[in-house]
Structures are given as structure tokens and as C-alpha cells.
Amino acid sequence: MSSLGMVLDIATSALAAQQHAIDVTAHNIANVDTEGYSRQIPSLQAKQAVLHQGMILGRGVEIEQVARSIDQFIENKLMQEKSNLSSFQEMEKYMQVLEAMFSESSDASMSATLSDFWNLWHDISNNPSGSSERIALYEHSLLMSEQFQSLIPDLNQIQTDITNAITVGIERINQITSEISQINVEIVGMEANNNVANDLRDKRNALVSELNEYLDIKTFEQSSHSLTIVAAKGCTLVHNDRNYELEIYGDRVKWQDSGGNYVDITNHISNGKIGGWLELRDEIIAKYELDLDAMAKEFIWSVNQQHSQGVGLKLFESGSTITGDYQTNTDLGELEYGSEIQFIANGFNLWIEDRTDPANPTIDYVSVDLSSLNSSSSLSDLATAINNQITGVGLTGITVDGSGSALSLIAGNNYAFGFSDDNSNILAALGVNTFFTGTGAGSIGLNAMLNDKDYIAAAQIDSDGSYAAGDNTNALAMTDLQYTSMDISQWTCDRINGNTEGSVTTTIEDYYHSMVGSIGIISSSISRDTKFNEMMVKELNTLRDSISAVSLDEEMANLIKYQHAYQAAAKLITISDEMLETLISTR
Known part of the structure; x- marks a missing residue:
């Protein structure tokens, strides 16, 4: 290849390389606002040299690659x-x-x-x-x-x-x-x-x-x-x-x-x-x-446990049936609050008032012994135990029914009944004489018996069976619960290790x-x-x-740089053309 032809080749490669670089720059400018676009950089390299007349001569430039500018x-x-x-x-x-x-x-x-x-x-x-x-x-x-x-x-x-x-x-x-x-x-x-x-x-x-x-x-x-x-x-x-x-x-x-x-x-x-x-x-x-x-x-339990100790403005009247709000189809231990029950001798007092002679009503009680029962006992076992003890002391007019899934107490004609001194927690666990129903935030409600507001238990039955409208003993005990610390479950939830139940001792409000x-x-x-x-x-x-x-300022600077290089390559072709004409004319 003649040296003049080599100059033309070099100039042509320069034109192509600079044109490609300008194309890349234009592509960058066009995508200045394109989300996720990475600026592209044309990488120029010298073409492989050749041996010509005993000398190693360069052959111009070429685009090595167009790379993304990223880290x-x-x-x-x-x-x-x-x-x-x-x-x-x-x-x-x-x-x-x-x-x-x-x-x-x-x-x-x-x-x-x-x-x-x-x-x-x-x-x-x-x-x-x-x-x-x-x-x-x-x-x-x-x-x-x-x-x-x-x-x-x-x-x-x-x-x-x-x-x-x-x-x-x-x-x-x-x-x-x-x-x-x-x-x-x-x-x-x-x-x-x-x-x-x-x-x-x-x-x-x-x-x-x-x-x-x-x-x-x-x-x-x-x-x-x-x-x-x-x-x-x-x-x-x-x-x-x-x-x-x-x-x-x-x-x-x-x-x-x-x-x-x-x-x-x-x-x-x-x-x-x-x-x-x-x-x-x-x-x-x-x-x-x-x-x-x-x-x-815990709130439901504490209020119910205290409420079950008391009496309202009247006993549960003749002909009424009180049914527990908590149910079990198996044994007492399966009640939601079954673990709270203490199976002890002096379980609770069941007071029964005989109104056969309205002018001279009499009241007596039985201290219900629960020691013969345990968490595996059924409602029927409990009802039998209570009925046997009522009969045993000659008290009549009250029937306890445990045949269903909840315990019921039925007052016969001319009889009324109430409760006191529940040391066993059995009444609250059964939902008898309680304030709330339910066992949690999603199920809490009021005991249906409280539709008659007289059954709100502000008083307590005394040891002689008396109770008075002005008695506030149970109401005061209820207000004390606001400041009473109790063990309340506190949870830790972890998707990997599962949920863990802990406990803190504090008041409800705290x-x-x-x-x-x-x-x-x-x-x-x-x-x-x-x-x-x-x-x-x-x-x-x-x-x-x-x-x-993409920086528009930088791209404009590159555009000018590549434009000048392109113009220089074009000038080189022009000069080569003139040299070729001179060479031809000399022949």
C-alpha cells in the first residue's frame, strides 16, 4: 500500500470513529431523562500497525467498545x-x-x-x-x-x-x-x-x-x-x-x-x-x-371474679334461671378460665331464701364443697355435687342443672338465691353472677342478666344472710381493681422462631x-x-x-471534541486528494 493510500485509510477510519463517537454522544443526549439509563462512553484505540518499507506505521483509529459508565x-x-x-x-x-x-x-x-x-x-x-x-x-x-x-x-x-x-x-x-x-x-x-x-x-x-x-x-x-x-x-x-x-x-x-x-x-x-x-x-x-x-x-376475669362475690339490689328471683356464660362439652378444665378454679372444701356460699311465708322469709346457705372434684370433672359432676349438698342441709327450691354445655341454676316458686365468698373462682370461671361475657377483646360483652340493672353487684351478702341497698362493699372492691397489679400475658412474635408468651405484673391501665x-x-x-x-x-x-x-454540559463538550476531530479527518482527506491530484499531474 502506498503511503498516500495509507493516509486516506487513516483519515477514513478517523471519520468513521468520530462519527460513531458522535452517534454515542447523541444517544446519551437523547436519554438524558431516561430512568435507569447509564451514560455510554466510546472507547477509541489505535488500529494495529503495519510494516511498510522497513518502518512500522500506524493505521489510524477504531472504536474498541462502547461501555456503560457504571460502578x-x-x-x-x-x-x-x-x-x-x-x-x-x-x-x-x-x-x-x-x-x-x-x-x-x-x-x-x-x-x-x-x-x-x-x-x-x-x-x-x-x-x-x-x-x-x-x-x-x-x-x-x-x-x-x-x-x-x-x-x-x-x-x-x-x-x-x-x-x-x-x-x-x-x-x-x-x-x-x-x-x-x-x-x-x-x-x-x-x-x-x-x-x-x-x-x-x-x-x-x-x-x-x-x-x-x-x-x-x-x-x-x-x-x-x-x-x-x-x-x-x-x-x-x-x-x-x-x-x-x-x-x-x-x-x-x-x-x-x-x-x-x-x-x-x-x-x-x-x-x-x-x-x-x-x-x-x-x-x-x-x-x-x-x-x-x-x-x-385479664380485665374480664378480674372484674368477673370480683362481681361474682357480690349481690345486687335483689337476689335472683323466684322462677328465674341463671345460666353460666362459659361453656364446656367435656370437663371443667376445658373452660376458658378453667385453670383459675380451686377445687377446695370451702368453695363458695350459696344463699337460698325461702319466701313461702312472704311475711316471714327465711334465708340459709350451704358452703359448697368442691374438694371431691377436679379439672377432669364434668358439669354434670359439679351439678350433682351441689344438688347433693343443698339436699343434705335441708335446703330446697333451687335446682342446679349441668346436663348441657353450661351450668344453670333454677329458682323454684317462692325461692330466691345469691352467692358470696367464692374462694374457688368457680362462679367466675362458669360465668355465673358475672359482669362481662367473652374471653378477649373480640368477644367481650355484658352479661344478659344486667339488662336488669338491679343485678349490678355493688353489695355483698353478710355472714348472717343480710344485704342492704346501701351496701357498697363490692363496689369499693371493684374500684380497687384499678390499682391492683396482676399477671398479664405479653407476647413476642417472631416469624422464624414463632410466638412466645411471657408475662408482666402490672395494672390493667398501666x-x-x-x-x-x-x-x-x-x-x-x-x-x-x-x-x-x-x-x-x-x-x-x-x-x-x-x-x-448523562451530563449535558459534558456531552456538549464531547460533541465539540468529536466534531473537531471529524473536521480534521475530513481535512486530511481533502489534503490527501490534493496530493493525489498533484501526483497525477506530474506524470
Whole structure:
């Protein structure tokens, strides 16, 4: 090749290289606002030299490659922080709802409702026979029961909303993994001949970033340039041209392997929206639902246990039937509060008033001995034991029926009955002469017998069988419960290790205040974590943009540089042409 021909070749290569560089610059400028686009950089290199007339001469320039301007470490760190941020943002949103449910700022808060309940018992202690005080307590207790009952469905609704969000999230995850598997095929095909599919890699990277916002993943690029994605418990979501879907079964997230087998990965998903939703639903909200139920259960028991010791303005009248609110079809130990029963000799006093002679009624009692029974005894066994003891002391007119699933006491004509000194807790465990029904926040209600407000037990029967409308003994004992410490279950919920029941000794109100305070602390902690991760994502985005984002100023400078180089190459061709004409003319 003549040296003049070599000059033309060099100039032509320069024109092509600079034109290609200008094309890349134009592509960058066009995608300045494209989400996930990484700036592309044309890499120029000298073409392989040749030996010409004993000298090694260069042959011009060529495009070695067009590379994406990225730092994979920064990309991975940004994805990780985005995953954390997505988790905290979702948790923060639902924690705000949870805080509002348990807000203490209103006069209608549960804390205020509990305080008013004790205050109304105090009002009754000041005027035990007062009709207005009894009505006020009854109506307030109804509202309080409804307030308790509403909290459980509200918590359940949050959990349902979260489950629905998880379902939608899983659908999007499956869409993303399907798209990534398709892009894998395209990238492998395009890069088979040492090409680099920059735009497809950006698209795949954007999808991986979005996927990482839903759950924590790990990625591995194969030698074929296909991307493998692995999620919780080592479950592969994408491998080569195939994606493996996640599915929702009830409230569980399951992964299907290539053999069609399902693996439950619910408890192993961390971070991302799915991880945040699961932590909220199965740990945080589950804990407070259990704690609220435990508090309500102990509240119901303590009030019922005290109420069962007392008597209202009258005994249970002739012809009335009192049926326990708690049922069992097997044995006494199966009652919800069966573990509280003490099978002792001096169980409780059953008072029976004989009104056969209305002018001269008589009252007597039997101290019911429960020592012959145990937790395996049935209601029928209990009824038989009580009936035998009533007969044994010559008391008649009262029948105890244990043939069904709840104990019933029936007053015959001209007879009435009441209770006192229950050392065994059997009455409260059976739901006899109690204030509340139910065993938790979702089931609490008022005993139907209290429709007659006279049965609100503010008094207690004395040792001689007397009771007075002005007696406030039981009402005072009830108000003391406000300041009485008791053992209340407290739960720890963990998706990996399961739920653990602990116990704290405190008052009902202090337990509730502690629970509300705990919600506030967790919410504040999540908000702080959200702000911190927002800052981290912002800083990492700034760092990424400094590496990968398109700068119009820089691209314009490059455009001018490549334009000048192109013009110089064109000038070189012009000069070569003139030299060629001169050479021809000399011949």
C-alpha cells in the first residue's frame, strides 16, 4: 500500500470513529431523562500497525467498545438501600394507621374509657342504690365492650390489607422475573460475538432494581452474560431463559421449583416491601392483637371474679334461671378460665331464701364443697355435687342443672338465691353472677342478666344472710381493681422462631399505657430508619449520577471534541486528494 493510500485509510477510519463517537454522544443526549439509563462512553484505540518499507506505521483509529459508565459496587449498594427504604416506607405508612387506632389524644380513647369505667364504679360506691349511676355504668360498659370489639376487626383489616398488598406485589414480582428471563435471552444472543448490549443491560438492571424493592435478592452473572437471581432460602427466581414464580396460598408465600414442588419461604423473606409487610402483619400487628386480647382477658376475669362475690339490689328471683356464660362439652378444665378454679372444701356460699311465708322469709346457705372434684370433672359432676349438698342441709327450691354445655341454676316458686365468698373462682370461671361475657377483646360483652340493672353487684351478702341497698362493699372492691397489679400475658412474635408468651405484673391501665407507648416507640424507630435510608439512597443516587448519569454540559463538550476531530479527518482527506491530484499531474 502506498503511503498516500495509507493516509486516506487513516483519515477514513478517523471519520468513521468520530462519527460513531458522535452517534454515542447523541444517544446519551437523547436519554438524558431516561430512568435507569447509564451514560455510554466510546472507547477509541489505535488500529494495529503495519510494516511498510522497513518502518512500522500506524493505521489510524477504531472504536474498541462502547461501555456503560457504571460502578457495580455503587449499583449493588444502592439497590440494597432501596430495598431497606421500601421496607421501612411501607412499615411507616401502616404504623401511622396503627398509632391512630391507639391514639391517647382523644377523650374517647381506650385509656380514657377504662378510667371512666372505674370512676363509674366509684360513683356507684357513693350511691349503691342509685338508678342513674347503674344505668350510666351499664351504658358505658356497653360502649367500652364495643370499643374493644372494634379494635380487633380494625387490626384484622390492616392485616387483610397487607395480605392484599402482598398478593399484588407477588404478581408484579412474577412479571418482573418473566421480563428479566426474556431479556437474558436477548442479551446472550447479542453479546455472543463480543458485542455489549448496553441498553438491554440498563433495562435489565432497572428491572432488578425494582425487584429488589419488593424483596431481598442476590444476583450472579453467568459467563454467557445471563443473569441468575436468587431470593430467600436459596430459591432461584431467574436462571437463563426461565423464571420461577412465587404464589400466594392463604397468607403464605410459596416458591415453585422446576419439579412443581412448593416451598414456603414466607418467614425467610426480609427487606423490601414484601419483607416489611410480612414483619408488620406477622410480628408487629400480631403481637399487639395478642397483647390486646391478653389485656382484655385479664380485665374480664378480674372484674368477673370480683362481681361474682357480690349481690345486687335483689337476689335472683323466684322462677328465674341463671345460666353460666362459659361453656364446656367435656370437663371443667376445658373452660376458658378453667385453670383459675380451686377445687377446695370451702368453695363458695350459696344463699337460698325461702319466701313461702312472704311475711316471714327465711334465708340459709350451704358452703359448697368442691374438694371431691377436679379439672377432669364434668358439669354434670359439679351439678350433682351441689344438688347433693343443698339436699343434705335441708335446703330446697333451687335446682342446679349441668346436663348441657353450661351450668344453670333454677329458682323454684317462692325461692330466691345469691352467692358470696367464692374462694374457688368457680362462679367466675362458669360465668355465673358475672359482669362481662367473652374471653378477649373480640368477644367481650355484658352479661344478659344486667339488662336488669338491679343485678349490678355493688353489695355483698353478710355472714348472717343480710344485704342492704346501701351496701357498697363490692363496689369499693371493684374500684380497687384499678390499682391492683396482676399477671398479664405479653407476647413476642417472631416469624422464624414463632410466638412466645411471657408475662408482666402490672395494672390493667398501666399495661395498656405500656402497649400504646411501645407502638409509639416502634413507629418512631421506623420513621428514623426511613429518614436515614432516604438520606442514604439520596447520597448513593448522587454518587451514581456522578458516574452514570448523562451530563449535558459534558456531552456538549464531547460533541465539540468529536466534531473537531471529524473536521480534521475530513481535512486530511481533502489534503490527501490534493496530493493525489498533484501526483497525477506530474506524470
